[in-house]
Each structure stands twice: as structure tokens, then as C-alpha cells.
Amino acid sequence: MKITTALVIALLSCGTAFAADTPRPTTTATPSGARATPVKHSSLKACNKQADARNLTGRQRSTFVKNCRGGKPQS
Numbered sequence: 001m002k003i004t005t006a007l008v009i010a011l012l013s014c015g016t017a018f019a020a021d022t023p024r025p026t027t028t029a030t031p032s033g034a035r036a037t038p039v040k041h042s043s044l045k046a047c048n049k050q051a052d053a054r055n056l057t058g059r060q061r062s063t064f065v066k067n068c069r070g071g072k073p074q075s
Helices: 001-018 044-053 059-071
Strands: none
Touching: 001 059
């Protein structure tokens, strides 16, 4: 009886200890000197239309669409 009572008390105290923890706030700021990841402005559909207009195929098309989606300037 003493062991089960002690076990129940221990389990209840552990549960309240975990419930009392508050999560850390997430930060979205980048460290100084670090560059943020580029925002993908264009949709895949829009980039594919541009590639079609330039008559690109194969590796050139793939590279163009990748750069287009990544927001890199096109030549």
C-alpha cells in the first residue's frame, strides 16, 4: 500500500512539473551578417510559361525554372 501511494504521488508530481514548463518563443530574426533565404515570388506555372516563351529544353530549362522560382535575376 505504501509503495503504490508513493508511486501515485510521484507520477502526479511529475505530470504537473511537465505541465508547468512554458515553451520558448520562436525567433524569426536572422543573426547579424547572415543573409535571409530568398523569397520565392514566382509560381512554377509562371516560370514554365517563361521557359516556353524562351524555347528552353533540357538542362537549360531546368536551371532557368530553378532560378526563376528562387527569385534570381534572369539573363
